[in-house]
Amino acid sequence: MDIADFFDTFFEEAEELLADMEQHLLELDVDNPDGEQLNAIFRAAHSIKGGAGTFGFSVLQKTTHILENLLDHARKGELVLRADLVDTFLEAKDIMHEQLDAYRNEEAPDQEAYERICHTLQQIALDEIGQTLEAPVAAPEPVAKPEELPSNEADHSQLIVALLNVSEKDRVLLVEELEQLGDVQAQSGDEKRYEVILNGDVSADDIEAVMCFIIEPEQIEITSAGDGHSAAASDVEQNSAKNAPVPTPSAPEPVKNPPVDAKQAAASSAKPKKAAAESSSIRVSVDKVDQIINLVGELIITQSMLDQTVSDLDDQSVSNSSLQNGMSLLQRNARDLQEAVMSIRMIPMEFVFSRFPRVVRDTAGKLGKEIELVTEGKSTELDKSLVERITDPLTHLVRNSLDHGIEMPDKREALGKPRTGKLILSARHQGGNILIEVRDDGAGMDRERLLAKARENGLNVSDAMTDEEVYQLIFAPGFSTAEAVTDVSGRGVGMDVVKRNIQGMGGRVEIQSKKGEGTNTRIVLPLTLAILDGMSIKVGGETFILPLSTVLESLQPTKNDMYAMAGDDVVLKVRDEYLPVIAIHEVLDVENAITDPTQSIAVIVQGEGRRYAMLVDELIGQQQVVVKNLEDNYRKVPGISAATILGDGSVALILDITGLHRLSRVKKEAGKVVNNQPISFYKEAEPS
Template sequence: MSAGVDLSEFFDTFFDEADELLTNMEQQLLNLDLDQPDPDVLNGIFRAAHSIKGGAGTFGCFEELAKTTHLLENLLDLIRHGEMPLRQDMIDLFLETKDVLTEQVAAYRGSEKPDQQVYERICAQLRQLALEQQQGGAAGAPAPAPAAPAAAPQAAPAAAAVPAGDLPIRIRISRIQDKDVEPLVNEMALMGEILHRDHSGGDLSLWLQTTTPADDLEAVCCFIVNADQVSVTREAVPGAAPAAAAPAPAPAPASAAAPAPVAAPAPAPAAEHAPAPDAAEPAGTRDAGESADKSGGANGVKAHKPKESGTIRVGVEKVDQIINLVGELVITQAMLLQTSQTLDPVLHDRLLNGIEQLERNARDLQEAVMSIRMMPMDYVFSRFPRVVRENATKLGKRIRLVTKGQATELDKSLIERIIDPLTHLVRNSLDHGLETPDVRIAQGKDPEGTLILSAQHNGGQIIIDVIDDGAGLNRERILKKAIASGFPVSEATPDDELWQLIFAPGFSTAEKVTDISGRGVGMDVVRRNIQSMGGHVQLSSRKGEGTTTRIVLPLTLAILDGMSVRVGEETFILPLSHVTESMQATEDQIHRISETEQVLHVRGEYLPIVALHEVFNVGQAETDLTRAIAVILQAEDQRFALMVDHLIGQHQVVVKNLETNYRKVPGISAATILGDGSVALIVDVFALRRTTSLRAGAAA
């Protein structure tokens, strides 16, 4: 890396890593036990803050982020070393700081400056907490070492009079350019306490008191200078009194051996990134690691190169491009396969075997590429512990959150779109489902309610459940509201049908509107959002025992297992996940209930009949229902019979967005390209289900 390299190309990587670290920090803060905080958790929180501070300081243009994390790191360091007792208000402040840091990262990502008022407010709160600790602990604990030694050279021996194994680290940069001196000093100041500085003869030497491993120090230096310019050893500060039992340090270069009286051991410019501790901020910040440098022997010379990372960051747009190309490959393979079916298998044996091998490889490649887009549900579930914690406090409830199946994977495009519907369902359970402790005790329940979020795979789908052990849905109140709103329901309406009314626009039985839920504008949006992802939502409840909301989604929207059917001269694709069976109906199975409506009697169940040629106005289609094929489809809680002319077969299809490439077509969710190059439309099963519901309502 050259000395003048533009670091802006690494910004996105830093922002992504900062977001991950902040997410982990929030989870660990929420998991802290106030009485007996886990040292590993405390160290993990500290490391997250330190990593963000170090990265922000390395780039030198994220000042607010570096300073905020520096203040946070100081406090975390005191807590993890037992010098400050942990309190609930501290965790609340640290969580608020995490939110501010998230906003700062988002602002920098958008090439904007963070909100200055928010930044100053949170820093003032962190400094005030540090000041309270400093004033309260001064009598009972020795004052920490100052952040920088006094200007006089005599201060150096006091800083360096330590056991031999704790000699400070000397970072020597040879052939350093003048313009790189201060940026490098600034970065090292973020890594620990600079005890001594010597810049002469084109070389820069810094003596650093730090717990940061030598490999990390060298890596930071290499952002500014080349690796062959850097050497890291353990040596006493020039002019310091050696420890009694200290082994002789390695000979220092001539430029460093001269005891030049440097008046400023810690350079002032470092304050740009690491503000000097004041009365409101504990001095002597401990830095990056959990232990002293482990990289070498007596002189701390590193023994090996750091292990290469096992991951690589790739932009989503690049993955999408690969998926599109693989989709085109699958389409081309399907075309070759269809053409090859006309060839003589004896004369073209090798060609047909090659096409068969291509088909297998294309499917394996498609599955491998699709797996890149898959993300664990923990990405979604990890944001709810804080939602539950804050809302439970606001509502005066005791709620325990249980998550299951966090490792279950879902397509990235779906996992981001499912966050809002899940958040609404969780808030509903917190606000309306789970009772207050006194109510639960009066009902013989545990005063602490339980909210379960679970995810599991089922074939080509993922099932997400939101389960609470609260009061359950109030049938009487829902029925009364439904009748008053003009819904065709009665006392005989089954519970499962009645619960579905909750998803009707504007339907709410909440006795009062809160800032958490209950406005009657959410559940219909929840269902529409889930349906737009090719999924459906189911609701079940028992009074006094709780409510379960189940979301069923396809694993991905990029590929689809489908059944191709023919209607007239047109080919349509039915999502295979909605197909339960197919059959040819007999006359005694078909019953007319009105001039326009007919039902199909299948094993004691009467299913509405939908003729696909009527829905899309397809000519030359089979109109005799006894000669057509009935495909039984399941959409949400309803089954119906879709009449088509012929079944062609089952195969995977590459989903193409019809609205982007053409326009929105009612009743059609997407399109695909068949092996012969023709376009086939993918049927929106939910739209057909709504059509049957509207017809049933009109007939009633």
């Protein structure tokens, strides 16, 4: 067995353990610590230390060893916890994470950081419990020394490895791993308890480190071999009657399990054992999942082509009935397959939200504020690719709320608010989208202050702007209302990147705020970027796709509802709201399209928090399309976000609402002809 084959698995498991450790540390009540939480933190450190020692990651092993010792004193009540001690433990966790990344990248860990955190932890031990911690060792100590064994076993230790509530499939795999670590003398038992007697120079930590990649730590029990202790031991005695007897200490000596008090032991025994972590799941490379998704996408396109071909056939209902039935079945199965495969990439928002307790804690500490973080909808699922890309924008929004939104405790108290501000992160599904909100109960946004700052920065603003348009000013490059630059914010960078990144994911940002009461920043994203629910439209001889999530309604415009504005803009009046008009045929130079706006269909769409009226020739219908990245396969095209392949094999472009509006304004600057009509065609705008 090449132990390097397990490196990637160890790195993934250690990442999860470090994340669990951080979560428990953040949730820990230092005044009344939960024993189960302390044990969970200790077990995480213990497992990482064992794995690091097995793979020869000595710096990580030594760091974790010292932290583990301190945690052991804490869970035994010998170390009284305080907030500053928890901060140090979190710092140690961060350094362990950096060390893990270094080993993953085949680099040497930061020696200075290692020495600093070890010195800090040792100083805590000296100050708080009056002793230095046990010096970390380069490798785990053997379970039994050779001189303690009879002469015929002088070169080996003998352990009983019990597998608790492990399926037969996993049991076979585990026994194979044990055979690589030592000499399996005997094995017997059932699914509830299966025991293996192992001879070899291997420690309990080494065994646990390897086996915990397959099952949970609580499913492993490792003890020194004892007389009559197990069925496996009895088998060895019977099979070895003609040979020297197996050495048997007077009583089984536990090697692995950490001590717990009687109350905790009783509670633990009352709980059902956790099922094996890997028994019902497998680890699959994301590249393989993406390949399957691409193949399913091609299958959907092929199914659409066949469906189009069948619909173009002459009406021969009798002879083609079986073909029609077969196509209906294929369509249904293809859709089910598509949804099943897409669900593989879906990840709960908990993976995103789990990092923010630490962000809020650290940022609030720097700002001297008291913040309560509440998360809602953690089980809401989002495509993995979007989960990875939404984390940074969300971090900017959270830090912005903490710095600019929520007031200082004394100021809140003077305003009659609780000293502790509240920040809420929530996620929920809304139609074909996911809605992520960052809400705070802080000062809210000051409309007049934002307008004044915008004018100071030379932005084109007016008092007639809606509140939503004013609030969107915070996303302008270089825009900041901070009175002083800090290490949290104030440089005017970040928020424009937030908006750009979210738009790059096919989403939009909306802001609702009330002065003195708080702000709600809302992110609307598609559930996935691989599949899109779209509205097919026709302009001239071309077919385009509008994202269905942006479409609000459609109507037939009349001449009396269209008005000319200053700057050669045209707006459509819809229920007392004036919407900018975008003629797709003009913006994208489509020939043979309807040029009379009153003969077109106006599709009301929404983008960047604004509504637009897009003029099209015909609405074809709704359909689900497979998104193809246009920039990767061709180049970036203004006004176009992506492309797809239709049932007849032709390519249809997926429209970018805000991009089309910008492109429309550029084209209108060229002359006085608007939407192929002279300005005199339209009524003058009514006074607002």
